[in-house]
Amino acid sequence: MARINQHVHTEWRGGTCRVKWWSGELLPNGRKRYESKGGFTDETSAYKHGQDKLYEIRHGTNVKNRDGATLMTDWLDDWLDAMDHRHLTERTYRSAVETHIRPYFKKQKASVADIDILAYRAFKKHVNSKLKPGSAGNVMMVFGMILDDAVPRLIKTSPVERTRRRGKFVKKPKERKKDMTPEAVEQLARNARTVFGQAGYVFIWTMAMTGMRPAELFGLTREYCYPNWPGTDPRPDPEESERYEEDTERYGQGGELMPAIRVERQVQYADSKLQFFPPKYDSHRTLVVPPFLADLLAELLESHDRDWVFPAILGGSLGAVNFDYKYWRDIADGSDERSGPRTRGARPAIPAVPSFKGKRLYLLRHGAKAWLDEDGHSKFAVESRMGHEVPGVEGVYSSVTVPMERAIMKTLQERWDGLQERLTSKNV
Known part of the structure; x- marks a missing residue:
């Protein structure tokens, strides 16, 4: 009944x-x-x-019956369409989905509700067998977000296994870095000059003195660089009019004005072409530079007519080439004598820089922060210069003042002057 x-x-x-x-x-x-x-x-x-x-x-x-029957491939479409991230983040997530997640579950014709703890572990095993640990971890991170976002409409709970810290603490391995010395930076700069001219020499010293991210340097154009900025600032945002006026009173050439670079954008590939994007984390900022670097930048811009401050060998943006492979490895690791159109004609042998051999270009940025820390500058001034958000009360109440910027210029110039004295004494 x-x-x-x-x-x-x-x-x-x-x-x-x-x-x-x-x-x-x-x-x-x-x-x-x-x-x-x-x-x-x-x-x-x-x-x-x-x-x-x-x-x-x-x-x-x-979970409604019709929602629980949603195919994983359909949910992936919805999830991707709803993404609202920066270009590089979205590209990373989309790559993980289209290269690894979608093909696996499309073949199985699985619904979202079919993915229980056992199915999750099976996919994790599959990914670990195909990729290196770092890449596999990124794919599983994206997969975890996709399943978490399916709760509670498509599944009651997420099958994602969270890492629980139990037992003895095991410290994660940390990249080994050597102290960055002015002598090492000078050798890198000379090597870079051999690879792509005076732009290479100034590029290395600019990164070491400002801590700019590579993509920010690749995308730096004349209007945002000393000696042109801030006079040539396009001033695209009416809501920033007060800052624009303050910039003209604080930065520029002559008198009490301070030479500076304005970080407004970076370059990245999107839709198969190089495009401008806001700097990472929207870290728009002004970076004062020491007098020696201001002179180098002015001389460099006077020497060529390109829009890019640091043009590549053929005159385009460094963001359009595989910088690590085409430039950096020779600059840091050294190379034999060679010749040809891709090396600006005959090129002499390049010596390796031991403290950077086999290391990443990004360590120049790390070294720039270490120099500022060594010189005792305020945490807020250092973190702001690096493009980092400072949390808590310090981030709310602090600001970068003119004396702070002048102190940074002074200590950075002293590093250069000390290097020149040592090189002169050695007749290098």
Whole structure:
């Protein structure tokens, strides 16, 4: 006999029992919309399942039958369409989905509800067998976000296994770095000059003195660089008019003005072409430079007519070439004598720089921060110069003052002057 209450009822069909429950929704004609599940062998179990569904509906944890049947490939489309991230982040997430996640679950024709803890572990095993640990971790991070966002509409709980810290603490390995010396930077700069001319020499010293990110340096154009800026600032944002006026009173050439570079953008590839994007974390900032670097930048811009401050060998943006492979490895690791159109004609042998051999270009940025820390500058001034947000009260109340900037210019110039004295004494 069927068991019925206001919102749940059971009925036998053949040799099994089916339960129907009200979904809490109404059809267009005003009648209640019911969902159902069959295959029960006893009426009590079927009725209890219906009551459980009503409980979930009341508490907002219910997954509708049609939602639970959503294919993983369809959910991936919805998830990608809803992304709102910076260009590089979105490109990374989309690559993980299209290269690894979608092909795996499309082949299985799996719904989101099919991905339980065992299916999650099977995919993790698959990814770990195909990729290096770092890349595999990135894919699993994206997959975890996709499953987390499916709760509670498509699945009740996420099957993602969270890492729990138990037992003895094991410190993660840290990249080994050597202290950055002015002598090492000078050798890198000379090597860079051999690779792509005076632009290379100034590029290295600019990164070491400002801590700018590579993509910010690749995208630096004349209007945002000393001696042109701030006079040539395009001033695109009317809401920044007060800052524009303050910049002209604080930075520039002559008198009490301080030479500076304005970080307004970086270059990245999107849609198969090089484009401008805001700097990472929207870290727009002004970077004062020491007098020697101001002179180098002015001389460099006078020597060529390109829009890019640091043009590549053929005159375009360094962001359009594989800088690490085409330039940096020779600059840091050294290379034999060679000749040809890609090396600006005959090129002499380049000596390796031991403290940077095999290391990343980004360590120049790390070294720039270490120099500022060594010189005792305020934490807020240092972090702001690096393009980092300073949390808490310090970040709210502090600001970078003119004396702070002049102190930074002074200590950076002293590093250069000390280097020149040592080189002169050695007749290098």
